[in-house]
Amino acid sequence: MPKLIHHLLKNYGLSLGFIVTLLTFWEVSIYQFGIPQWKLPAPSAIFIELKNNYPLFLSHTKVTALEAIAGFLIALMLGIALALMISVSQLIRRAIYPIIISSQTIPTIVVAPLLLIWIGYGLTPKIVTVVLLTFFPIVVSTVDGLRSVDRDIIRVMLTTGASPYQIFFKVRLPASLPSIFSGMKISATFCVIGAVVGEWIGSSEGLGYLTRVSVPLFLTARSFAAVLILALMGVGFFLLISLIEFKMLKWKKTSEIGFDKSWMS
Amino acid sequence: MGDHVIEVSDLCKTYTHEGKVTSVLSEINLTVEPNEFVSIIGPSASGKSTLLNIFAGLEEPSSGSISMSEFNYSDRLGQVAYMPQNDSLLPWRTVLDNAALPLEIRGFNRKVARAMIHSSLNDFGLSGFANFLPSKLSGGMRQRVALLRTIMTERQLLLLDEPFGALDALTREEMQGILHNLWRDYKKTIILVTHDVDESLILSDTIYVLSPRPGRIIKSLRVDLDRPRTYKDAKFIKLKADLLDFLKTPAESKLKANNKRPELHNA
Numbered sequence: 031m032p033k034l035i036h037h038l039l040k041n042y043g044l045s046l047g048f049i050v051t052l053l054t055f056w057e058v059s060i061y062q063f064g065i066p067q068w069k070l071p072a073p074s075a076i077f078i079e080l081k082n083n084y085p086l087f088l089s090h091t092k093v094t095a096l097e098a099i100a101g102f103l104i105a106l107m108l109g110i111a112l113a114l115m116i117s118v119s120q121l122i123r124r125a126i127y128p129i130i131i132s133s134q135t136i137p138t139i140v141v142a143p144l145l146l147i148w149i150g151y152g153l154t155p156k157i158v159t160v161v162l163l164t165f166f167p168i169v170v171s172t173v174d175g176l177r178s179v180d181r182d183i184i185r186v187m188l189t190t191g192a193s194p195y196q197i198f199f200k201v202r203l204p205a206s207l208p209s210i211f212s213g214m215k216i217s218a219t220f221c222v223i224g225a226v227v228g229e230w231i232g233s234s235e236g237l238g239y240l241t242r243v244s245v246p247l248f249l250t251a252r253s254f255a256a257v258l259i260l261a262l263m264g265v266g267f268f269l270l271i272s273l274i275e276f277k278m279l280k281w282k283k284t285s286e287i288g289f290d291k292s293w294m295s
Numbered sequence: 296m297g298d299h300v301i302e303v304s305d306l307c308k309t310y311t312h313e314g315k316v317t318s319v320l321s322e323i324n325l326t327v328e329p330n331e332f333v334s335i336i337g338p339s340a341s342g343k344s345t346l347l348n349i350f351a352g353l354e355e356p357s358s359g360s361i362s363m364s365e366f367n368y369s370d371r372l373g374q375v376a377y378m379p380q381n382d383s384l385l386p387w388r389t390v391l392d393n394a395a396l397p398l399e400i401r402g403f404n405r406k407v408a409r410a411m412i413h414s415s416l417n418d419f420g421l422s423g424f425a426n427f428l429p430s431k432l433s434g435g436m437r438q439r440v441a442l443l444r445t446i447m448t449e450r451q452l453l454l455l456d457e458p459f460g461a462l463d464a465l466t467r468e469e470m471q472g473i474l475h476n477l478w479r480d481y482k483k484t485i486i487l488v489t490h491d492v493d494e495s496l497i498l499s500d501t502i503y504v505l506s507p508r509p510g511r512i513i514k515s516l517r518v519d520l521d522r523p524r525t526y527k528d529a530k531f532i533k534l535k536a537d538l539l540d541f542l543k544t545p546a547e548s549k550l551k552a553n554n555k556r557p558e559l560h561n562a
Contacts, residue, residue, distance in 0.1 A: 182383040189351050190448055191373030192400045200396070204387050281387040281428050 071251035076258065079251040086240075091259055093236040097153055097225040098263070101160020102217060108161065109168030109217075110210070116169070117176040127173075134166050138224065142231040156228030156236070163224035164217035171213025175206025208282055211275040218267035222260055298364055300452055300484045301327040301350065306359035308345055318509035319345050323359070325503055325512060327486060329451075332478055334487045334495035337505030343488045346510070347454050350486065351377040365451060376450040380457040382441040384429040390440050391416070391425040397448040412447065419443045419473065435466035439473070446477060455487045459494065471497055475523065492538055496531060497524050504542070514541060 039046075053073045059065070060072040067075055080087060112130065116123045138159060145155035179202050187197050229238025237256045244253040308320040319342040327333050335343045348354040349361070352372030361368050384393045391409055394416070398408035416422045419439045429437050438458065445453060455474075459467040475498055478485050489495055495502045496518060504514040516538065520530055 180381075180383065182379045182381045183385065185351075185353055185379065186377060186383045186444075187400075188353065188372060189375065189377035189454075190397045190400050196400055200399070201385065204385070279387075281430070 068248035068250050071254055075251045076254045080255045080258075083252070083255075087237075087255065087259060090235060090237050090240045090256070091263070093153075094222070094225050094229065094238065094260070095263060097156040097228065097236065098160055098221040098267070100153075101157045101224055102164055102221040102267070104157065105161045105165035105217060105221070106168055106214065109165040109213070110172050112165070113169050113172030113176065116173050130166065130169060133162075138163050138227050139231075142227055145228075146232045151232060151234070155231075156225055156233065159228035160221050160224035163227070164220045167213040167216040167220070168210070169213075171209045171216075172206060175209025176202055178209065179205045208275075208279060211271065211279070214271050215268055215275075218271045219264045221267065222264040226260060298329060299326045299362075300329055300331070300364055301325075301486075302362045304360050306346075306349070306356045306361065308342065308349065308354070309357045320349075320356075321509040321511050323510070323512060325515070327484060329364075330478075330482050330484055331501060332485045332487070332499045334489055334499040334502045335505060336489055336492065336495050336502060337510060338507050339490065340508050341505040342508060342510030343505050344456055346505075347377070347456050347486065347488050350452075351375055351454050353377070374450065375452045375454055376445045376448040377454045378441055378445040378456065378458050380460050382429070382434075382437040384437055384440055384444075386429055389426045389428055390421055390432070393429065393440050394421075394443045394447055396444060412443075415443060415447070433466075435462055435470065438462060438466075438470060442470070442473065442477075446481070451484055453483050453485045455485065457488055457490065460490070467491075467494070474498065479522075492535060492542070493526065496520075496535055496538070497526070502538075504538075 057072050057074060060070065071079070112126070116127055141162060142155070142159050145158055149155045149158065183201055183205075184197060187201055192200070225236065226238035226241075229236040230242055233239045237260050240256045241253045244250070244256070303323055303325050306320060306323040307318070309316050309318045311317075323346065325333075335346060337343050345354060349356050350371070352375070363371060366374050385396070388396070391412055392405070394412045395403075395405065395408035398411055399405060403411070413425070416425055419442065421436070421439055421443065424432065424436065429440070432440070442458065445455075458474075459470050462470065471494060474485075477483060478498075485498075487495070487498065499518055502514075502516040502518060503512050504516070505511065506513045518534065520528065520534070524531060526532075
């Protein structure tokens with residue numbers, strides 16, 4: 031455990047120090063210049079809000095987390111399936127890859143209200159928003175990963191008598207995992223944004239909903255607290271994916287993953 | 296002629312790229328006997344790797360014929376062992392699991408395959424490295440694993456494409472020793488592509504010299520030195536000097552002097 035603390039301090043000490051300095055400056059300024067709480071709450075007020083309304087935040091956090099995780103998992107399966115189809119067939123590649131790419135130029139904020147009309151309220155349209163926002167990095171990274179496999183290795187496999195099925199599971203898939211994980215890490219941070227966008231457009235629960243209703247009521251501290259939880263959620267998802275990546279890709283140099291063994295000890 | 300491992304007659308290979316036809320191999324005629332050690336040497340871009348790829352089944356000839364004694368020539372992909380210059384190990388598999396790959400492909404489960412490899416690790420100087428990942432090994436050690444994997448295909452014919460080209464001189468000599476012992480002990484037939492005259496003379500029964508593109512066989516040399524051979528042997532030195540002299544003379548004069556179907560010159 032002391033090793034972990036040492037590691038955290040070494041890698042994140044500087045940014046931690048910076049945040050503490052900023053928060054102190056923020057806190058002092060609020061009182062110094064007499065800024066009203068509804069305009070800009072002091073950091074202490076945000077923490078007090080979190081502490082006092084803990085059950086409220088917890089219930090909304092659960093909803094947003096559920097939307098983000100469900101959307102992410104669906105995007106992961108959909109993304110990998112699409113990438114497989116694209117990498118298997120030139121025809122499918124030419125038919126759907128350009129459509130997938132151009133679909134990303136449509137702002138999610140425009141699509142989200144339409145989803146309300148089509149699917150209605152509830153969790154589903156939010157999950158769909160998350161999927162729309164997160165499947166793309168996974169498709170691109172998987173396609174690139176499957177394409178970047180060493181040609182000589184494939185040739186050795188062919189001359190050894192390997193079937194296309196064996197080449198896929200013994201070579202192509204494991205070789206593209208590092209690339210797939212890169213896409214997953216991007217999507218892990220996007221999935222929170224997707225859930226909030228979905229909630230912002232129309233919902234009655236979730237952290238996005240909470241910020242939307244808090245601002246008009248001048249409950250600014252509540253809104254800040256929700257944003258803080260969202261940020262922590264995104265970072266948490268990212269670290270979780272990094273941890274799984276570290277566990278699964280031990281053969282990769284740890285420095286390439288950006289994760290250190292001392293984390294684990 | 297049925298017992299030749301490979302018999303090639305009038306083989307040509309051309310590539311067509313954007314309407315431009317490039318001839319890579321031209322009128323190749325050669326035979327490989329069972330348990331023969333054959334080297335193919337030639338300048339870079341002489342098509343020697345292409346010839347090996349055709350033998351392996353990775354490419355098809357444009358014209359001419361190949362016959363193989365052990366199986367139908369059209370089924371050769373997957374029937375002959377092939378080893379490229381780059382070790383081509385799977386970086387996520389340990390030494391043991393890389394070497395076991397050909398056994399897994401043949402349908403053994405991983406546990407059985409591992410047990411079968413264990414005894415061979417010693418012969419290749421790899422005992423103690425079974426659970427190492429390739430990234431932790433030197434170039435020479437990785438090439439040993441690749442050679443072991445090639446052997447584990449249990450094919451009679453081995454095609455080696457400059458397998459030791461990237462190794463330092465000492466390691467290369469050691470690997471040549473390992474390869475020689477393999478050939479001797481397991482009665483394999485080996486076709487080695489190399490640009491190293493020493494390597495071809497130390498190991499082969501027969502050396503075919505290819506011309507620059509389009510590659511033709513401009514000399515075939517029978518090496519009748521006793522084994523094991525050494526670089527210091529007077530006959531070896533003479534043979535090497537002759538071969539190097541031949542390689543330095545202009546290509547046109549060599550072509551004229553050579554017949555279409557090469558005859559073996561005894562050394």
